[in-house]
Amino acid sequence: MPRCKDHFYHKARRYGYRSRASYKLQQINDKFKLINRGATVVDLGAAPGGWLQVAKEISGGFVLGIDLQKIAPLEGVETLGGDITDPAIIEKIKGIIEKTGGADVVTSDMAPNLSGNWSLDHARSIDLSNSALNIAVEILKPGGNFVVKVFQGDMFSDFFNDVRKYFSFVKPYTPLASRKESAEIYIICKGFFRSPPAGRLS
Ligand SMILES: C[S@@+](CC[C@H](N)C(=O)[O-])C[C@H]1O[C@@H](n2cnc3c(N)ncnc32)[C@H](O)[C@@H]1O
Numbered sequence: 001m002p003r004c005k006d007h008f009y010h011k012a013r014r015y016g017y018r019s020r021a022s023y024k025l026q027q028i029n030d031k032f033k034l035i036n037r038g039a040t041v042v043d044l045g046a047a048p049g050g051w052l053q054v055a056k057e058i059s060g061g062f063v064l065g066i067d068l069q070k071i072a073p074l075e076g077v078e079t080l081g082g083d084i085t086d087p088a089i090i091e092k093i094k095g096i097i098e099k100t101g102g103a104d105v106v107t108s109d110m111a112p113n114l115s116g117n118w119s120l121d122h123a124r125s126i127d128l129s130n131s132a133l134n135i136a137v138e139i140l141k142p143g144g145n146f147v148v149k150v151f152q153g154d155m156f157s158d159f160f161n162d163v164r165k166y167f168s169f170v171k172p173y174t175p176l177a178s179r180k181e182s183a184e185i186y187i188i189c190k191g192f193f194r195s196p197p198a199g200r201l202s
Contacts, residue, residue, distance in 0.1 A: 008177045012050065018072075019050030020177065021109055024186070025147075026054050027175035032188050034107075034145040035059050040100040042093060042139060044084050044132050045110030047071045052079075055107065062100045066093065084110065085131045090138050102141040108132035108148040111184075122153030122183075129159055129187075136192070137166055146189040153183070160187060167191050 008020040017023075029035050039059040043051050046065030049072065056063045056077055064078045065071050066089070071079040078096060082089045097103055110132060112124035129150045136146045146167065150156060164170045168191030178184055 006179070017050050017053055018048040022050035022054050023177035024109070024175045025051045025107065027177055028147055028173065028186060028188065029054070029058060031173070031175075032147075032171075032190070034147055034188065034190065035105050037061075039104035040064075040097060040102070041105045041107065042066070042097065042103045042135075044106065044108040044135060045128070046079070049074050049077070051107055051109055052077050055105075059105075061104075062097065064093070064096055084108075084128065084135065090135055093135065093139055097139065103136075103139045103144060104141055105145045105147075106132070106136040106140055107146075108136075110149065111151075118183075119153065122151050122155065125149075125151035126153075126155045126159055130162075133159075133163060133166075136189075140192045142192060142194045144192040146187075146192065148187050148189075149184050150187060151183045152185050156185075163187055163189055166193055168193070 008023045012020045012022055035055060035058045038061045040062045041055040041059055043055060043065045045067055046052050047067035047069040052063055052065045052074055066080045066082055068083055110128045114121050129148050132148050167189035171188045172185050173188050174185050
């Protein structure tokens with residue numbers, strides 16, 4: 001059965017956002033202030049570009065979006081086609097953001113293609129989230145921020161504990177714009193440690 005088009009879908013169309021997901025990043029940022037003016041933002045799994053529009057509006061700085069799918073051009077935003085799980089992508093991203101000295105914020109709204117098999121979709125989401133964390137750890141400046149979408153399930157708490165090794169503030173959060181029936185949750189991370197402090201590695 002097709003999903004009904006809700007309030008945020010219509011609002012996104014009215015205000016020219018490419019996806020209703022734009023409102024998730026707006027709500028996350030209103031509450032947690034992840035993106036500051038001038039911030040360099042790298043958005044993983046960025047197509048069609050709703051989060052890129054919001055990140056660019058808030059930061060006004062250098063914004064890069066990466067996706068398997070083509071992202072239609074957006075003024076003032078760089079895009080890169082590629083697979084986040086490919087180890088070679090990190091050097092490509094580093095090359096592109098080199099002039100900014102690194103990322104202030106890494107965002108990931110990545111989601112696997114849904115199979116309908118709940119445990120498989122959860123496991124694939126955790127794999128993508130781990131790839132996003134690996135990239136964040138490689139490219140964030142000290143003190144940088146990260147937000148990552150995860151589908152809830154039995155591997156969630158292990159992933160959450162891994163993320164906690166790298167950031168001084170970590171909190172799960174579901175924005176109002178997430179659909180009620182969705183298993184998605186966002187992990188909000190602030191204050192990146194370049195290397196995990198002693199005691200956070202176990
Ligand atoms: C929910 S959509 C993102 C929507 C986006 N935040 C927006 O507001 O327009 C998830 C995206 O993750 C991308 N994705 C999934 N796996 C990926 C991978 N391995 N590498 C890059 N992108 C991936 C998909 O192609 C899809 O475009």
